[in-house]
Amino acid sequence: MMFLAILFAFSVCFLLILIRLIAGKTTYDRILAANSIGTIVVLAISIHGFYMGRPEFIDISIVYALINFIGTVAVLKLFDKGKLGDK
Amino acid sequence: MNNLILKVCTKVLFTPIILFGLYVQFHGDFGPGGGFQAGVIVAAAFILYAMVFGVDKCKIIMPSKLNFFLLVLGAFLYGFVGVVGLILGEPYLSYDLLGSNKQSGQHIGILLVEFGVGLTVCNVMICLFYSFANFKFGRNKND
Numbered sequence: 001m002m003f004l005a006i007l008f009a010f011s012v013c014f015l016l017i018l019i020r021l022i023a024g025k026t027t028y029d030r031i032l033a034a035n036s037i038g039t040i041v042v043l044a045i046s047i048h049g050f051y052m053g054r055p056e057f058i059d060i061s062i063v064y065a066l067i068n069f070i071g072t073v074a075v076l077k078l079f080d081k082g083k084l085g086d087k
Numbered sequence: 088m089n090n091l092i093l094k095v096c097t098k099v100l101f102t103p104i105i106l107f108g109l110y111v112q113f114h115g116d117f118g119p120g121g122g123f124q125a126g127v128i129v130a131a132a133f134i135l136y137a138m139v140f141g142v143d144k145c146k147i148i149m150p151s152k153l154n155f156f157l158l159v160l161g162a163f164l165y166g167f168v169g170v171v172g173l174i175l176g177e178p179y180l181s182y183d184l185l186g187s188n189k190q191s192g193q194h195i196g197i198l199l200v201e202f203g204v205g206l207t208v209c210n211v212m213i214c215l216f217y218s219f220a221n222f223k224f225g226r227n228k229n230d
Contacts, residue, residue, distance in 0.1 A: 045132075056118040056119055057119075059111065059119055059120065060117060060119055062107065062108075063111075063124070063128060066104065066107075066128070066131060067131065070131055070134065070135050070138075073093065073135065073138055074138060075137070077138055083220070083221060083222060084137075084138055084216075084219075084220045084221075084222075085137075085141070085142045085220035085221035086141055086142070086221070
């Protein structure tokens, strides 16, 4: 029951971030919103895993957090420098 | 990129990412995971390093020659385990005769094949990043 309430709260947060993502004024607002959606998804995967009785889902959420971080760094660097290679 | 926070984060995160990749690799029999996922996770560590410190710095710790060698070695390991089964008089990629009994043979076979897959996937990802990293994107086409 508690896990369900947390999942419901996450979905409300998700909708609020989605509004920010669609109505975002600058590109950086949108990147930040996408990053926040990633964080919400990481938490939701963990909570859903415990709710369904499969705590192994934490592995998947760690991978998701990692890819989320690297993806955000890559997008920011691409907008900053124009290419990913140089320093 | 000259961001101190990002550099320190990358240096701190580099080893745990590879450790987590190895965990996914060798824990794949019991939980979610396996060779493909582990390869991508280990490659993600190198790609993060290359993005933050530059491809030239990353080519010091993972030179292109070593990259190609490991790429071919992984595929070779996969094929070799299959051919060993063929030589011992079983179908291709059958693991039964690799160990002393059937169960340990299958254990050894799956471990080796998954390790080959992981090695190949990891190095293909790094190779792709090396190839496309200096590809110019969009807005500053003129210089």
